Amino acid sequence: MLFTDSAFVGIDPTSGRKSFTYAALDKDLRLIALADGEMEDVIAFLAGQKSVTAxxxxxxxxxxxxxxEKMKKEMLTPHQVRGAELRMAEFQLRERGITVTGTAANAALCPAWIQVxxxxxxxxxxxxxxxxxxxxSPYQILETHPHACYCVMAGQVPLAKPSLEGRLQRQxxxxxxxxxxxxxxxxxxEITRYKLIKGIWPMELLYLPEQLDALxxxxxxxxxVHKTERISTVGDEMEGLIVLPEKELKEKY
Known part of the structure; x- marks a missing residue:
């Protein structure tokens, strides 16, 4: 589908149902797409946009x-240095109390979703x-991290993503x-005494965890693109910067 305005797309490769979950917003933050698909589906969707930032x-x-290298300069123990399988962006997030997966120096040693x-x-x-x-360029890509995004937007580590309360919080x-x-x-x-007794929950009103990550x-x-003064980045350009939806980051979350 071709949209005449710019699209702003979030792509999450960790979905268990399809290879990717993706969400697209227009310039007014209206949802124009929310779907699962394989890599070819995602690329086709992006290619169909007049202008897109993904x-x-x-x-x-x-x-x-x-x-x-940073750890060696700080004279840490060999054991600590050996455990430094992190990019600088991931190290800086962990320093702030935001738990993220580390990225190995060899692509073949990375988890499947990272390789994808x-x-x-x-x-x-x-x-x-x-x-x-x-x-x-009308076509741009950037790296972000959903858990870190929700941490900085909430000002604290959010509730567990798969849980009902965690989904409610993120949405x-x-x-x-x-x-x-x-x-x-x-x-x-939508919750009534009768529905609670029958175990009927209006789950159709909530997005799935991977959809919330893509959003x-x-x-x-x-x-x-629209509020550059409200974003920040962590990391080093040599390894990749992670863009976050908050200008000022706390020392600890």
């Missing part, structure tokens, strides 16, 4: 030993996508940020 919930590259992410970046760059910020954060998504407070209006990434992409 935020991917996966590392853009392997770690290049920057954290390891590497392939997506490669194919999009081959298709003409440029790394953000590239104002002269409410997005709704309060101005996204035209389902209002999670409607969930409570957070799409929102980050929108901010990166």
């Amino acid at each position: 935020a991917i919930n996966a590392p853009a590259g392997v770690n290049r030993g920057l954290v390891r 992410g590497f392939e997506l970046y490669r194919k999009l760059e081959k298709a003409g996508f440029k790394k953000y910020p590239e104002k002269d 409410l954060i997005l709704h309060e940020r101005g996204l035209y998504v389902k209002d999670p407070m409607d969930f409570f209006e 957070a990434a799409a929102y980050t992409a929108w901010l990166a």
Whole structure:
């Protein structure tokens, strides 16, 4: 489907049902797509846009030993240095209390979802996508991290993502940020004594965890274009910067 305006797309490669879950917002933060698909589906959707900024919930590259070198300079023990399988962005997030998966120095040693992410970046760059910020290009890609996004938006580590309360929390954060998504407070209006007794929950009013992750990434992409003063980055350009939807980051979450 071709949209005449710019699209802001969040792509999550960790879905268990399909290879990817993706969400697309328009310039007014209205939801124009929310779907699962294989890599070819995602690339076809992006290619169908007149202009698109895509935020991917996966590392853009392997770690290049920057954290390891930092630890050596700080005279840490050999054991601590050996455990430094992190990119600088991941190290900086962990320093703030935000738990993230580390990226190995060898792509073959990375989890499958990270390897799939590497392939997506490669194919999009081959298709003409440029790394953000590239104002002269209508097709841009950037890296973000959904858990870190929700941490900085909430100002604390959110509740567990798969849990009912965690999904409600994340959806409410997005709704309060101005996204035209389902209002999670409607969930409570649908609950009655009878439905509770029968075990009937209005789960259709809530998005799935991977959809919430894709939506957070799409929102980050929108901010990166329309509200650049409200984003921040962590990491080093040599290994890849992670873009986050909050200007000021706390020392600890």
